[in-house]
Amino acid sequence: MPRVIAIANQKGGVGKTTTAVNLGACMAQMGQRVLVVDIDPQANTTSGLGVDRRSIRESIYRVLLGQTPLRRAIIGTGVPGLDLVPSTVDLAGAEIELVPVPRREHLLKQALSDLPSEYRFVLVDCPPSLGLMTVNALSAADSILIPIQCEYYALEGLTQLMNTVRLVQARLNPGLRLEGVLLTMFDGRTNLSTQVADEVRRYFKDKVYQTVIPRNVRLSEAPSHGKPISLYDAQCKGAQVYWDLAKEVIANAEKG
Amino acid sequence: MPRVIAIANQKGGVGKTTTAVNLGACMAQMGQRVLVVDIDPQANTTSGLGVDRRSIRESIYRVLLGQTPLRRAIIGTGVPGLDLVPSTVDLAGAEIELVPVPRREHLLKQALSDLPSEYRFVLVDCPPSLGLMTVNALSAADSILIPIQCEYYALEGLTQLMNTVRLVQARLNPGLRLEGVLLTMFDGRTNLSTQVADEVRRYFKDKVYQTVIPRNVRLSEAPSHGKPISLYDAQCKGAQVYWDLAKEVIANAEKG
Numbered sequence: 387m388p389r390v391i392a393i394a395n396q397k398g399g400v401g402k403t404t405t406a407v408n409l410g411a412c413m414a415q416m417g418q419r420v421l422v423v424d425i426d427p428q429a430n431t432t433s434g435l436g437v438d439r440r441s442i443r444e445s446i447y448r449v450l451l452g453q454t455p456l457r458r459a460i461i462g463t464g465v466p467g468l469d470l471v472p473s474t475v476d477l478a479g480a481e482i483e484l485v486p487v488p489r490r491e492h493l494l495k496q497a498l499s500d501l502p503s504e505y506r507f508v509l510v511d512c513p514p515s516l517g518l519m520t521v522n523a524l525s526a527a528d529s530i531l532i533p534i535q536c537e538y539y540a541l542e543g544l545t546q547l548m549n550t551v552r553l554v555q556a557r558l559n560p561g562l563r564l565e566g567v568l569l570t571m572f573d574g575r576t577n578l579s580t581q582v583a584d585e586v587r588r589y590f591k592d593k594v595y596q597t598v599i600p601r602n603v604r605l606s607e608a609p610s611h612g613k614p615i616s617l618y619d620a621q622c623k624g625a626q627v628y629w630d631l632a633k634e635v636i637a638n639a640e641k642g
Numbered sequence: 643m644p645r646v647i648a649i650a651n652q653k654g655g656v657g658k659t660t661t662a663v664n665l666g667a668c669m670a671q672m673g674q675r676v677l678v679v680d681i682d683p684q685a686n687t688t689s690g691l692g693v694d695r696r697s698i699r700e701s702i703y704r705v706l707l708g709q710t711p712l713r714r715a716i717i718g719t720g721v722p723g724l725d726l727v728p729s730t731v732d733l734a735g736a737e738i739e740l741v742p743v744p745r746r747e748h749l750l751k752q753a754l755s756d757l758p759s760e761y762r763f764v765l766v767d768c769p770p771s772l773g774l775m776t777v778n779a780l781s782a783a784d785s786i787l788i789p790i791q792c793e794y795y796a797l798e799g800l801t802q803l804m805n806t807v808r809l810v811q812a813r814l815n816p817g818l819r820l821e822g823v824l825l826t827m828f829d830g831r832t833n834l835s836t837q838v839a840d841e842v843r844r845y846f847k848d849k850v851y852q853t854v855i856p857r858n859v860r861l862s863e864a865p866s867h868g869k870p871i872s873l874y875d876a877q878c879k880g881a882q883v884y885w886d887l888a889k890e891v892i893a894n895a896e897k898g
């Protein structure tokens with residue numbers, strides 16, 4: 387059974403997409419079969435993996451509406467072992483369009499029942515909100531991976547996020563667990579980063595990954611080349627830390 | 643008549659809240675009467691202005707649902723001349739709750755008809771999405787101010803944002819204009835920032851503010867003290883640039 391991990395945080399710009407793309411690529415390069423599902427209408431994971439929007443025939447939008455099975459929406463990326471279900475802009479209307487649909491929170495879970503068995507991990511990149519797309523991801527997921535930017539506003543949103551997780555556990559997915567908390571854009575030169583990191587470790591204890599992602603300009607350059615960091619600049623600090631993170635995620639999965 | 647400016651961009655973490663708080667504070671300190679409306683369930687503008695969530699009696703949520711007039715939700719901030727309509731977490735459910743309400747896109751515009759006449763500017767801080775809250779802000783606004791982070795993914799979202807603006811102009815608010823485009827988190831040491839800034843200037847031409855907001859750690863520290871930058875550290879670069887921006891916005895408004 388594949389492990390479905392939702393990468394979610396309603397705070398914007400905390401590194402959800404950067405984590406989906408680079409963690410996915412590093413795990414695939416370590417020999418795991420990985421599927422990334424882009425459920426954000428911004429479709430940043432789709433372009434971050436170099437997919438041209440015009441070439442997309444089937445997308446997560448049509449899969450959720452039941453117009454096409456998940457298998458037919460899966461496409462390859464430039465990384466062997468890493469596949470993608472792309473997003474498109476029509477997903478932006480789905481939140482309102484799906485209101486009258488029964489069990490609208492379970493559409494992704496239903497779609498994933500069509501998942502080919504060779505995938506070991508599924509990573510779902512969520513939009514910056516706690517709306518229907520994120521709820522779909524949390525309902526379908528075995529666990530949630532929470533990227534947290536080392537900034538004050540990012541800290542504030544945690545209570546709201548954890549309340550949503552508890553609501554999903556109570557009503558939609560009792561099996562949902564916390565995969566881990568990832569500190570991102572850490573800048574060791576500022577007190578703020580250290581203070582936020584300390585606070586997060588106090589709150590989440592051993593659920594915080596040992597790997598901390600520093601602010602690294604190569605990580606923000608890679609998407610403009612449509613490549614994950616491990617292909618864009620494998621030797622840089624940004625690539626090394628996502629490699630380390632991939633090892634931690636795989637090791638935790640094997641512990642079970 | 644007050645000038646209502648929506649601060650919007652569906653890309654997360656680009657500086658919407660930082661601009662609402664600091665532009666609002668600087669304009670108020672220049673003698674303008676300013677009301678900031680926080681229509682984001684994250685309520686970052688509310689806490690960035692030092693308002694304790696527990697002290698809030700009326701919020702934008704109850705105003706939109708018509709349960710309280712706007713006037714009764716207006717509270718003071720630590721800055722003379724700057725008032726706030728705060729947000730709370732119950733706003734997160736509004737998107738779905740308001741689906742059956744007729745003219746749900748015009749609720750903010752209706753609420754603002756109760757605005758006391760002494761306000762010269764109203765700034766509306768939007769969430770990172772193109773959902774109902776942002777559409778409400780665009781329907782009520784005279785103009786939109788678009789913060790753009792100098793990063794690749796932020797560039798990608800512009801087409802989608804401008805399509806939404808055109809849709810709102812066609813169906814809900816023909817008078818909506820572009821107030822200006824603000825380059826944020828500019829880091830002169832990286833090629834990426836310069837490339838993105840050049841691209842944005844090519845696309846938006848003279849609509850791009852002369853003032854560019856650099857990456858400045860004091861700007862990200864100020865919210866943890868509940869103060870705008872002009873009170874937290876008035877001499878720093880972050881305060882100077884928001885002061886310059888306030889001058890540009892006021893000058894543009896006087897030109898009409």
Ligand SMILES: Nc1ncnc2c1ncn2[C@@H]1O[C@H](COP(=O)(O)OP(=O)(O)OP(=O)(O)O)[C@@H](O)[C@H]1O
Pocket residue numbers: 397398399400401402403404405426428430512513514570571572599600601602603605606607609652653654655770793794795796
């Ligand atoms: N460690 C890092 N160092 C430097 N830049 C980074 C890092 N991680 C992400 N970025 C950049 O910061 C911006 C925000 O990251 P990203 O888009 O991955 O966040 P997100 O949470 O997916 O945003 P959204 O909420 O809009 O979906 C992007 O431009 C990205 O390239």
Ligand SMILES: Nc1ncnc2c1ncn2[C@@H]1O[C@H](COP(=O)(O)OP(=O)(O)OP(=O)(O)O)[C@@H](O)[C@H]1O
Pocket residue numbers: 396397398399514537538539540653654655656657658659660661682684686768769770826827828855856857858859861862863865
């Ligand atoms: N010029 C700047 N220099 C350094 N940090 C900044 C700057 N502008 C904003 N920040 C910080 O970057 C983060 C994102 O900014 P902010 O929260 O204002 O963006 P936003 O667009 O309102 O995010 P969201 O999409 O979640 O509403 C915050 O932690 C903020 O303190």
Ligand SMILES: [Mg+2]
Pocket residue numbers: 402403404426430512513
């Ligand atoms: Mg993203």
Ligand SMILES: [Mg+2]
Pocket residue numbers: 658659660682686768769
């Ligand atoms: Mg904000």
